[in-house]
Amino acid sequence: MKKIYIIHENSEWTVHLTRRLEELGLPYEEWFLDEGTVDLSAAPPEGVFYNRMSASSHTRGHRYAPELTGVVLSWLEEHGRKVFNGSRAIQLEVNKVYQYAALAKHGVRTPKTIAAVGKEQIVKAAEQFLGKPFITKHNRAGKGLGVRLFYSLEGLKEYVYGPEFEDSVDGITLIQEYIQAPEPYITRCEFIGGKFLYAVRVDTSEGFELCPADACQIGNLFCPAGEETEQKPKFQIIEGFRDPIIEKYEAVLAANNIQIAGIEFIRDQAGEIFTYDINTNTNYNSDAEAAAGTYAMLELARYLGKHLEQEEKTASPVL
Structure with a gap:
């Protein structure tokens, strides 16, 4: 039976997706790539493969997980498997210089x-x-x-x-x-299937180390994703967000064969947008989604399920 294969190295960031896959009754298997081997002479299993390897894997003791993932993705692609966020995605995930070059190619302004x-x-x-x-x-x-x-x-x-x-x-x-914003916040735009889903306003008044996941440990510092102050939540989905930058972002993702991503930008005092990060291992904040009634992991599970169904309908070639 064909499955959805999830490539990662941090279960805390994957459990929300697997719960949604289970809700939808979709078969899946996790490939935890902290270490392992790849038999290049063997054929991979059939199904659809979703890469959510993280650039911060080394902070969890998985120093070479992205490199191993690059080998696995190349192996899958060589055998014609359906891969979401493939080889180009992992290249951009672990290299911001590559990200800025990809953004500039499509007329997206980045900070000097x-x-x-x-x-x-x-x-x-x-x-x-x-x-x-x-x-x-x-x-x-x-x-x-x-x-x-x-x-x-x-x-x-x-x-x-x-x-x-x-x-x-x-x-x-x-x-x-340093781009000085008139108010202490940045905007993160989420994409599934290469198409815009929603934008999140993220309060930066407490510092730069921001993580929308519900659990985010950075050394001895805790990123209080989802915690609310008396005034406003740290993460808030922007209702009806529209901006011409979205079309450029979608073009960047299409050109680099990236289907799932979060792209972050900040506006300066004049309202000019500066884009500074592409996250191909994107996370979502549950409190913000509950408040807006929008659930990205559910949409992602449905997206993967749709492509699994298409793969099921495709007969394997006779070798």
């Missing part, structure tokens, strides 16, 4: 960014931002890892040459202009 390897080069790159605040971030990150805001070169030097400095797992640090 310099990639640097080595502490001296990080400081040298930051000299181009003198007089303006800037941030550092990891090229391969996820969950906002490595994001720090600086207002001076001296502040950066204290960090880079101090005990708190943490290098990106791929050795590439990004130095990026």
Whole structure:
């Protein structure tokens, strides 16, 4: 029997999808790729495959999970299997430089960014931002890892040459202009099947390490996804969101064969949109969805189920 295969390395981010698959009575199997082998001479099972490997896998002790996933996806694609978020998706997931290049190709504006390897080069790159605040971030990150805001070169030097400095797992640090928003929030646009589903307003007043999942542990810091203050929730789905940027985002996803993603942007004081992240391992906030009556994991389960049904109707070729 053909199944839906879910490729990942963090069950906390997958359980919401598997529950929906069970609700719909859809057969599935999880491929937990923290380690393993791939027999390239063997044929993969038949079915549909959904890749939700994360760039932050190394923070959970799964340093080479994305590399292993890249091998598996290549193997699946070589055998003509139906893969959602395939090889190109994993390339973009673990490399923000690749993301910015893909966005720029479709006329999507990103913040001025310099990639640097080595502490001296990080400081040298930051000299181009003198007089303006800037941030550092990891090229391969996820969950906002490595994001720090600086207002001076001296502040950066204290960090880079101090005990708190943490290098990106791929050795590439990004130095990026800081986009000052009139209000402390960013917008995250969710896509399923390459089409826009909804946009979420995310409160950034408590910092940069943002994760919409219901459980999100970052070192000793807890990301209170779903927790509400007396004033407003941290995550809030925007009713009736419309903007020309959506068409460009859909073109980016189509060109890179990405079906499921969350794309984040921020508006500056003049209202100009700057896009800074493509998440191909996207998570959803249950409180925000309950308030809006929209459930992305249910839509995703239905989407995967539809394609599984199509695969069932397709007879296997005679070899």
